[in-house]
Amino acid sequence: MRRRLIQSTLAVVLVVIAVFGVSLVIVETRTISSTAQERVDSEAVRLASIVDSRLIATGAVTAEMLRDQVPEDRYAVIRVPGERPIAIGTKPDGDTIKATRKGEEGETVTVQEPRSTVTREVGRTLLIIGAVALLAVIAAVLLALRQASRLASPLTDLAETAERLGSGDPRPRHKRYGVQELDRVADVLDASAERIARMLTAERRLAADASHQLRTPLTALSMRLEEITLTDDPDTVKEEATIALTQVERLTDVVERLLTNSRDPRTGSAVTFDLDEVIQQQLAEWRPAYRSVGRAIVSSGKRHLEAVGTPGAVAQVLAALIENSLMHGGGTVALRTRVTGNQAVIEVTDEGPGVPADLGARIFERAISGRNSTGIGLAVARDLAEADGGRLEMLQASPPVFGLFLSRTPARPSRDATPTVR
Incomplete structure (x- = not known):
């Protein structure tokens, strides 16, 4: 591209120089020739006037009288009737520019100038025009180089940017x-x-969220399957299988929820549901894990509360809080339900040391963790709660108390809301 720009610019300049340069040479040559002829004519008129004045004054004209009146580069011949011609200067060889004038006393004055003077002047003019043309070509080349660099370098940068993408x-x-x-x-x-x-x-976040959120259902499912392998009681096998199927359904719900949130976090399937069912489900799933470490998990508070949200999402939020208490807390974990205004609140607390002071409100930020964990569990839990129109807050740092706030009545659709077509 750089070479093409230089070639095209140079071609345009050469065409312009050729068109205007040739025209200028022709005009200047004609002007110089015309000026030389006018100069010789003027010289002949002037010399004829001098001869007339001499003839009137003295009645005779000699070469000595007129020698100072004729320039060295010209040749003049004065012919007076009845006398010999008077020649002044050196007669030029070759082609000449000639002018003849007749005086009032009958004399004839002829002035000649070598055409070589015109040729030299035309040569000087052509040299000047050629120098100007050469400067124009050099300036055009420099300008073309600058423009080519200005255009080619950005295009190279843009190509590298596209390649990086x-x-x-x-x-x-x-x-x-x-x-x-x-x-x-x-x-x-x-x-x-x-x-x-x-x-x-978004893809990396989905992968991280999926790995974290699927871990809990898979762990619970693994525990149920282990229970099945360790017992021969058909009733126990049936009960554990039923719970395992529930875990599979929850696992499917988690996957669908993650995919939905990755496409549009505002998309949800909020319904009115019974909080007791979700809480009891979580207690049943997590009791074996807590028993294995010598701890307990209990529930208390107001019963038969209904809330608006997605049961699977609420279960995931509670699972994240319960797992967080299992990993970082201590003692008994309690799930308490209460009502504040038009909201149902589920509080999750334990008897551990609580949230370190250096974490504080940053506990919900991604990659923030008090131990060697992924640091995304609470962040994902807050996102799930907000996607359902609720909120997740840390109500107390020590002992730790986390509160999940859910609406008790469905939100009224705005009259100006435009239905979304999918």
Whole structure:
């Protein structure tokens, strides 16, 4: 591209020089020739006037009288009737520019100038025009190099940016070049890079959330299957199998919920459900894990509360809090239900040391953990709660108390809301 720009610019300049240069040479040559002829004519008129004045004054004209009146580069011949011609100067060889004038006393004056003087002047003019043309070509080449560099370098940068995007590096460069069209391409590439970065972040987040959120149902399912393998009682096998099937359904719900939230976190399937059922389900799932470490998990508070949300999401939030207490807490874990205003609240507390002071409100940030855990459980739990229109808060740091707030009545749809078509 750089070579093409230089060649095209140089071609345009050469065409312009050829068209205007040839025209200028022709015009200047004619002007110089015309000026030389006018100069010789003027010289002949002047010399004829001098001869007339001499003839009137003295009645005779000699070469000595007129020698100082004729320039050295000219040749003049004066013919007076009845006398010999008077020649002044050196007669030029070759082609000449000649002018003849007749005086009032009957004399004839002829002035000649060598055409070589015109040729020399035309040569000087051509040399000047050639020098100007050469300077124009040099300036055009320099300008073409600058323009080629200004256009080719940004295009090279944009090509490298596109290649980086294709190779999986979505970092935008935010580099502009002062050319509107190139800056527009750079804007589009940067916007694409940001979209790709968001998509990659969402995919990584989905993978991290899935690995964390599926771990709990899979652990519970594994425990139920172990119970089945360790017993020969058909009733126990049936009971454990039923619970295992419930775990599978919950596992399926978790996967669907994660996929739904990854596409649109605001999408939900909120319904009115009984909190007691969700809490009892969690107690049944987690009691074996707590018994294995010599701890207990209990529930208390107001019964038969109904809340609005997604049962599977609420179960996941409670599972995250219960697992958090199992890993980081101590003593008995208690799930307490109460009512505040138009909200049902489920509090999860234990008898452990609580949340370290250096964590504080950052406990819900991703990658924040008090021990060697993933640090995304509470963050995912808060996202699930907010997707259902509720909220998850840390009500007390020591002993730790986490509160899940859920609405008790369905939210009224706005009159101006536009239904979403999927």
